[in-house]
Amino acid sequence: MKTILKTDDLHKVYRLGGFINRVRINALDKVNLHVQSDEPVIISLVGESGSGKTTLAKVMLRLIAPNDGQAIVNDQVVAGKGAKTDKKTFMSMVQPIFQNPFEAFSNYRTVDTYLLRTAMKVSGAKGAEAEDLVEEALVAVGMRYADVRGKYPNQFSGGELQRVSVARALIPKPSIIIADEPVSMIDASLRMNVINLFLKLKEGTRTSFLYITHDLATAYYISDYIAVMYRGTIVEFGNARAILSDPQHPYTQLLLGSVATMGQKWEEADIAMQDMEATEFVAEGCRFRHRCPLAEQICADVRPAATLLPDGREVYCHIVEREMERI
Amino acid sequence: MISLNELVATYTTVRGSVRAVDGVDLSIPEGNIVGIAGESGCGKTTLLKVIYGDLTYPLALEQGSVNYGFADGAGREVDSASIQAYWFQRISYIPQSSMSSLNPVIRIRKQFVDFLEPKANKDDTLDRVRQFIQQLDLPPEALDAYPHQLSGGMRQRMMVALATFFQPDIILADEPTTALDVVVQKGILLLLLKLQRQMGNTILFVSHDMGVHYQISHRMIIMYAAKVVEYGESPDVFSAPLHPYTRMLIESLPNIGDDHLRQGVSGRPPSLWDDLRGCRFAARCPLATELCRQEEPPLVEHRPNHFAACHYAGDVIPTLELPA
Ligand SMILES: Nc1ncnc2c1ncn2[C@@H]1O[C@H](COP(=O)(O)OP(=O)(O)OP(=O)(O)O)[C@@H](O)[C@H]1O
Ligand SMILES: Nc1ncnc2c1ncn2[C@@H]1O[C@H](COP(=O)(O)OP(=O)(O)OP(=O)(O)O)[C@@H](O)[C@H]1O
Ligand code: SF4
Ligand SMILES: [Mg+2]
Ligand SMILES: [Mg+2]
Numbered sequence: 001m002k003t004i005l006k007t008d009d010l011h012k013v014y015r016l017g018g019f020i021n022r023v024r025i026n027a028l029d030k031v032n033l034h035v036q037s038d039e040p041v042i043i044s045l046v047g048e049s050g051s052g053k054t055t056l057a058k059v060m061l062r063l064i065a066p067n068d069g070q071a072i073v074n075d076q077v078v079a080g081k082g083a084k085t086d087k088k089t090f091m092s093m094v095q096p097i098f099q100n101p102f103e104a105f106s107n108y109r110t111v112d113t114y115l116l117r118t119a120m121k122v123s124g125a126k127g128a129e130a131e132d133l134v135e136e137a138l139v140a141v142g143m144r145y146a147d148v149r150g151k152y153p154n155q156f157s158g159g160e161l162q163r164v165s166v167a168r169a170l171i172p173k174p175s176i177i178i179a180d181e182p183v184s185m186i187d188a189s190l191r192m193n194v195i196n197l198f199l200k201l202k203e204g205t206r207t208s209f210l211y212i213t214h215d216l217a218t219a220y221y222i223s224d225y226i227a228v229m230y231r232g233t234i235v236e237f238g239n240a241r242a243i244l245s246d247p248q249h250p251y252t253q254l255l256l257g258s259v260a261t262m263g264q265k266w267e268e269a270d271i272a273m274q275d276m277e278a279t280e281f282v283a284e285g286c287r288f289r290h291r292c293p294l295a296e297q298i299c300a301d302v303r304p305a306a307t308l309l310p311d312g313r314e315v316y317c318h319i320v321e322r323e324m325e326r327i
Numbered sequence: 328m329i330s331l332n333e334l335v336a337t338y339t340t341v342r343g344s345v346r347a348v349d350g351v352d353l354s355i356p357e358g359n360i361v362g363i364a365g366e367s368g369c370g371k372t373t374l375l376k377v378i379y380g381d382l383t384y385p386l387a388l389e390q391g392s393v394n395y396g397f398a399d400g401a402g403r404e405v406d407s408a409s410i411q412a413y414w415f416q417r418i419s420y421i422p423q424s425s426m427s428s429l430n431p432v433i434r435i436r437k438q439f440v441d442f443l444e445p446k447a448n449k450d451d452t453l454d455r456v457r458q459f460i461q462q463l464d465l466p467p468e469a470l471d472a473y474p475h476q477l478s479g480g481m482r483q484r485m486m487v488a489l490a491t492f493f494q495p496d497i498i499l500a501d502e503p504t505t506a507l508d509v510v511v512q513k514g515i516l517l518l519l520l521k522l523q524r525q526m527g528n529t530i531l532f533v534s535h536d537m538g539v540h541y542q543i544s545h546r547m548i549i550m551y552a553a554k555v556v557e558y559g560e561s562p563d564v565f566s567a568p569l570h571p572y573t574r575m576l577i578e579s580l581p582n583i584g585d586d587h588l589r590q591g592v593s594g595r596p597p598s599l600w601d602d603l604r605g606c607r608f609a610a611r612c613p614l615a616t617e618l619c620r621q622e623e624p625p626l627v628e629h630r631p632n633h634f635a636a637c638h639y640a641g642d643v644i645p646t647l648e649l650p651a
Pocket of ligand 3: 286287288290299318
C-alpha cells in the first residue's frame with residue numbers, strides 16, 4: 001500500500017531568547033503518525049493553539065528541517081535521514097496552503113503574478129493557456145480572474161486572500177495538499193463550498209489532504225483520519241468519526257466539550273488559568289497532566305506511550321492504557 | 328446609544344474607488360454585545376474601522392456619521408471626526424489578527440505603558456495594570472515576557488486586557504478568537520462576557536462562527552456585500568431568521584455526529600466593483616424573483632426590533648429547529 005503520510009519520532013526544537021533567558025520549545029516531541037492507503041484520504045490535524053501543527057506541516061513541506069526523526073509523504077522521504085526528492089518533482093506532488101494568507105504573499109507584488117507564475121512553472125503553460133488555468137482555479141473558490149488582476153494583497157479582505165491561496169494550490173493538480181487553516185477566515189456559506197471542493201478533488205483528481213483546523217465540525221465532515229495534538233505531542237490518532245463522536249483522551253474530550261454550538265448555552269464556570277507556555281513545553285511525563293481531571297502520580301513521572309484500541313485508534317494516556325489492560 | 332447614520336465608506340485604488348460599506352444605518356442601545364457576521368469581504372472590518380474613526384488613506388468616510396452617545400468637554404456630541412481623542416479611554420479596538428500586532432522584541436509591559444498612558448507615571452500605571460491583569464487570570468509575570476513567550480491564548484488575553492483597562496464605553500473586537508483552539512476560545516469569550524457584565528459596555532464583535540455568536544451576542548448584525556441585510560435580537564435572529572442569507576449561514580454548517588451532506592450557498596458574492604442593482608443576494612437566493620433582480624430591498628422593521636432587507640421577509644417563513 002502507498003504511504004500517504006508517515007512520521008517516525010519526529011522532533012523539532014525551537015530555541016528562543018538570549019543567553020540568560022534561553023528557552024527550548026519542543027514544538028514536535030516524538031511525533032508518530034502513519035497513514036497507508038491506495039485511495040486518496042483526508043487527514044485532519046487539530047488541537048491546541050501552539051501545539052506544533054504548523055511546524056509539522058512545515059517539516060513535511062521541507063520548509064524547516066527536523067532535529068531528529070523522519071517524515072515520508074507519498075512514498076518519498078521528505079525530511080530526516082534519506083531525504084532527497086528533487087525540488088520540482090516535490091512541488092508538483094505536494095502543494096501548501098499557508099495559515100496566514102497575508103504572510104504567504106508579498107505586499108510588493110500583485111496577487112495574479114503569483115498565480116500565473118505557478119501555472120507557468122509547475123504546469124508549463126504559457127500566455128492565454130496559463131490564464132485559463134488560473135481562471136479555472138479561481139472559479140472553483142468562487143472568484144474570477146478579473147477580481148484579482150492588478151491587486152496587491154492588502155487590497156483584499158482576509159477571506160478573499162485565503163480563497164486565492166486555495167486556488168493557487170489547485171493549479172498544479174498535486175497529489176497531496178497541505179492546508180493550514182485554509183477556511184478560518186471564510187464565512188459559513190463559502191466555507192462549505194471550499195470544504196466540498198476538497199471532497200470533490202479527493203474523488204475527482206484523487207488528491208489527498210492534510211487539513212489543519214480549529215473547526216472540529218468541518219473536520220468531522222470531511223476527514224478519514226484525525227490526529228489531535230497537545231504541546232508538541234500527539235494525544236489521539238485514528239479514524240476521524242470514531243474519535244470525534246467518542247473521544248477517549250481527556251484532552252480530546254475537553255476540546256470537543258468546548259466547541260461553541262448553537263442550541264445550548266455555556267455555563268459560566270471558571271476557566272482554569274493557563275501556565276506559562278514555555279515551562280510546560282519542557283515538562284516530563286504527560287504534557288496534559290496539569291489540566292487533566294484524571295491525572296495520577298504516574299502521569300507526572302512517565303510519558304504515556306500509544307495504546308492501541310480495538311477500533312484502530314492510538315491514545316496516549318496512562319488511564320486509557322490501564323483500562324485496556326483490564327479487558 | 329450608538330447611531331450609525333447612512334454610512335458610506337470607500338477605498339481608493341488605482342482602479343477607482345470601491346464602496347466597502349454602503350448605506351449602513353442603524354442604532355445600537357447601550358450595554359449590548361452585538362455580533363457581526365457575513366460573507367468574507369462584505370465590509371465587517373471596514374465598518375469597525377469607521378466606527379473607531381480610524382479613517383486613513385485609502386479608506387474614507389464618504390457620507391454619513393457616527394454618534395457615540397456622549398459629548399466632549401464643550402458639550403458637543405462626539406462623532407467619527409472627534410472620536411480619536413477618546414481612543415482607549417472610551418472606545419477600544421482589538422484588530423483582526425491582533426495577536427501578531429504586539430511587537431515581538433519589546434516586553435509586554437513596555438508596550439502596555441506606551442499604548443495606554445504615554446505621559447503618565449510609568450510605575451504607577453504598571454502597578455494598576457498588574458492588578459488588573461490578575462483579575463483576568465493572567466499571571467503578573469506575563470507582563471515581563473516577550474510576546475513570543477506567551478501562548479496564543481495568553482497574548483489574546485493581553486489584547487483583551489489592553490482593550491478593557493480603562494473600562495471604555497465601547498469595545499470593537501474583530502475576530503478576536505478565530506486563530507485559537509476552542510478551549511482557549513471559550514475561556515476568552517467567557518472572560519469577555521464577565522467583564523462586559525461588570526462594566527456594562529457595548530461590544531461589537533465580528534466572527535464567522537455562528538456558534539460563537541449564539542453563545543455571547545445579544546443582538547446580531549448580518550452583512551452581505553457592503554450592506555446590512557438583517558439586524559435584530561439574537562434569539563429572534565437564530566430561531567426565526569428573516570433573510571434567506573442569514574438562514575443559510577445558520578443552516579449550512581455541519582455538526583459533529585451529523586453525516587448529512589451540506590451545501591454551501593452556491594454561486595459567488597457580487598464583486599463590489601460591478602454595477603450593482605436590485606438585491607445583492609439575488610444571484611444566490613432560492614427565493615429570488617424579477618422584483619429582487621430589479622429593485623433593492625430596504626432594511627425594514629418586520630417585527631419589533633427585527634429588521635431585514637428582503638422583499639419577502641414579511642412573509643411567513645418557517646422557524647428553524649435548533650438542536651437541543
Ligand atoms: N520560528 C519559531 N521560533 C521559535 N518558536 C516558534 C517558531 N515557530 C513556532 N514556534 C513555537 O513553537 C510552538 C508550535 O508552534 P506552531 O506554529 O507549530 O503551532 P500551531 O499548532 O500551528 O498553532 P496555531 O494553532 O496557533 O496555529 C509554539 O509554541 C510557537 O510559539
Ligand atoms: N486597502 C484596501 N484597498 C482596496 N480595497 C480594500 C482594501 N481593504 C479592503 N478592501 C476591500 O473592501 C471590501 C471589504 O473588506 P473588509 O476587510 O471590510 O471585509 P471583511 O468583511 O472584514 O472580510 P473578512 O471576513 O474576510 O475579514 C473587500 O471587498 C476588500 O477587497
Ligand atoms: S496520561 Fe494522565 S495526565 Fe495525561 S491525559 Fe492521561 S490521565 Fe491525564
Ligand atoms: Mg498553526
Ligand atoms: Mg475582516
